[in-house]
Amino acid sequence: KSAPKSQKSAPKSPKNPPKIPLKIPKNQPQNPHKSAPKPAQNALKIPKKSAPKSPQKSAPQSKKIGPKIPKKSAPKSQKWAPKCPKNHRKMELFPVQMEGVKLTVNKGLSNHFQVNHTVALSTLGESNYHFGATYVGTKHLSPTEAFPVLVGDMDNSGSLNAQVVHQVSSRIRSKIAFQTQQSKFVNWQVDGEYRGGDFTAALTLGNPDILMGSGILVAHYLQSVTPALALGAELVYHRRPGEEGAVLSLAGRYSAPSWIGTVTLGQAGAHLTYYHRASEQLQVGVEFEASTRLQDSSVAFGYQLELPRGNLLFRGSLDSSWQVGAVLEKKLPPLPLTLALGAFINHRKEKFHCGFGLTIG
């Protein structure tokens, strides 16, 4: 294997870092005006890593070798959290709007600790620098999941985003999340989730303020009726001084071997999604959302094309608001670099954004 090494012009020290294969997705700042916090789980996205290329080189770095961790494949009825109709969480195969230049450097310091630096130069808003740190604990639930997980992200303006996820017992998982905007706390929520044999129950307390008597309480329950069908309900109770209200929504999900359909109906509107895995390379998704409060509806179509042999990932989307966008991600072996090119055009507003990003590590 010495021949390919001589051609490498990459910096020599991180040549084959079989480091911790942990990628924690960046916490999107939650909209402080949303009345219900996202009861989404913190997905530990663990990408596939090939075996280290030079076994003799990895001996001095043996402490950095993590286990070969394939993608998490929990039973589907436990993985899915029904979406509150007011949330707009798009499926993972929709491209992210990119503008400006972004440089991300991920560094795994040990099996348990990882830091990342992000410099974003923006054409529209403010440019910023983010520093993130992730700690993964020692309690192993399965080869893919380890607890507790502590994630922190700090902005150059002082905005903090912090999450703690811990498996309290074999069936109970809890999460605490904080978000500040500069020095003001805008979001603080605590979450508890119980996974039974064929059901999931979760309780979320968002922005509780005992002095003012305000807060948001979300309770949801999911029951797996058959191996393919899961039904559930979600109750959102919010209270402010002088006002209180509750919203109930029913949810259903049907999973087939190559497609998944979900329906969420409630007083606030309806949300339908359909996801189809056409082949190993092509995945397609459609999402329909209707809101009774805003009195409008929208449809979005997205697809993802994976070419692992070309180290390529392409995501495209088409919206009912005449918005077309695409993101192309390409890994550049042998360096641990990923180049992402993205462009979005909104035909109705006649606006065009484009951007590219580079991820190291």
Add this chain to the structure above:
Amino acid sequence: MEGVKLIVTKTLSSHFQVTHTVHMSTLGPSGYRFNATFLGDRQLGPTEVFPTLLGDMDSAGSLNAQVLQLLGERLRTKAVFQAQRSRFVTWQFDAEYRGDDCTAALTLGNPDLLAGSGILVAHFLQSVTARLVLGAELVYHRRPGEEGAILTLAGKYSAPNWEATLNVGYGGAHASYYHRANEQVQVGVELEANPRLQESSFAFGYQLNLPRANAVFRGLLDSSWSVGGVLEKRLPPLPVTLALGAFLNHRRDRFHCGFGVTVA
């Protein structure tokens, strides 16, 4: 560099070449451009082929046309027309005589016999020694009720590794220095002073050639606190070139970025 640009060049024969350009811009209007180039039979150098006919048409109807022709052994002529929408904004005729060690050129820009206006540029360059070239340029412009002339003196010194030019005149001074550090690194500095507008500017640029990595990187630093860089990378075996560029103007706090793909 801003927005996304896609350039497709197609060579139809050894004499004819067309180029399609689609530019999606974040700042201004987006458009499509079509370019056709005809190259004649007479080839004087690696880049000089005569006659050359060049036409460029925009999706908004703007036309850019050039004709380059060789008359005799030493006389080159050029005609340039530029139209925006349906109005001609530039029409210019050029003649250049190349002697053994001197060059004389005459340019007539936007001549309008009816209005009695136009611009006449005459320049003369003499190679004093093998390395030193001196010359002068006279620009005469005339409009109904006004006329004026500006004389500029120019000098250029070339060494094997570097080159320096100096233009001094009534309209200002312009000095530039270009240095080829090695096969991969080229550096250039430019200084411009305008006494009429009472301002001067300075720019520093460099180019890094990495042929083995199929990449060319150009960087720029300006006196107006503008920093920019463009990376061009060829992607063999496809005849595709990817260009990534970003410009940051610190003084005005503006950032542009863009990328482009050139096919063949």
